Amino acid sequence: MGLAVLIYMYGTVSERASTAALNEQAAVFTPAAIPPLTQTNTQTPTQTPTPVTYANVLIDPGHGGEDNGAEVESPAINEKVLNMTIASRLYELLKKDTGRVRVTMTRYSETTVSRPRRVEIANETADFFISIHCNTNEASIARGVSTYYQTHEGIDKPFTSKELAEVIQRTTVEATGARDRGIVYDEELYLLNHTTVPTALIEVGYLTNPDELQLLLDYDYVNLLAEGLRKGILEMADRVIAARR
Numbered sequence: 001m002g003l004a005v006l007i008y009m010y011g012t013v014s015e016r017a018s019t020a021a022l023n024e025q026a027a028v029f030t031p032a033a034i035p036p037l038t039q040t041n042t043q044t045p046t047q048t049p050t051p052v053t054y055a056n057v058l059i060d061p062g063h064g065g066e067d068n069g070a071e072v073e074s075p076a077i078n079e080k081v082l083n084m085t086i087a088s089r090l091y092e093l094l095k096k097d098t099g100r101v102r103v104t105m106t107r108y109s110e111t112t113v114s115r116p117r118r119v120e121i122a123n124e125t126a127d128f129f130i131s132i133h134c135n136t137n138e139a140s141i142a143r144g145v146s147t148y149y150q151t152h153e154g155i156d157k158p159f160t161s162k163e164l165a166e167v168i169q170r171t172t173v174e175a176t177g178a179r180d181r182g183i184v185y186d187e188e189l190y191l192l193n194h195t196t197v198p199t200a201l202i203e204v205g206y207l208t209n210p211d212e213l214q215l216l217l218d219y220d221y222v223n224l225l226a227e228g229l230r231k232g233i234l235e236m237a238d239r240v241i242a243a244r245r
């Protein structure tokens, strides 16, 4: 574990200070049942290398800080806050699975993190990488879940980005009952183009569909999304662990 990883894991004073600002913003529309976001990674540095028996997964709450992501006006919602709400719940759930997975996030609060920095963190620290987003469409009828991937040819990993996308898509659709829009090969998305570890970018629903937006603002539905993502992540974590034996 390099110094950069430690600095990342434990964050900075300014990042922690702005957590309060995020929670304040999230409180505008998220149910009180969502616990306040805390960064309590259980990993500790060690001088003696021991066999790694878990997978390192990096969760990316899309956008953040100065980058709002998609915006809808009624109710006034920024994608970045919804992404963080879902990612935070997923983070809390995965902390119970430390025997199989160690989870970190690209951001823990409303800080601006560049896409190159997100890629750098993934490539330096993660066995695989999941980026969480919400979609929009001019047609308000559009709804459902889709997962984007790129091929990573020649990368020595236990599975491809496509396989990761397939599993995450399946478990998320099963958990939520959302419309299955399938996996999508995409050559344009920066994160997918620049990571060297299996990467999937999931669009969990459409902010522009009034019914789906209401679901995304509902804690029970956020919990279902997080449970679905967790299930897929654990399935892939087990494959990472099996490949190390």
Ligand SMILES: [Zn+2]
Residues within 6 Å of the ligand: 062, 063, 069, 070, 079, 133, 134
């Ligand atoms: Zn987005």
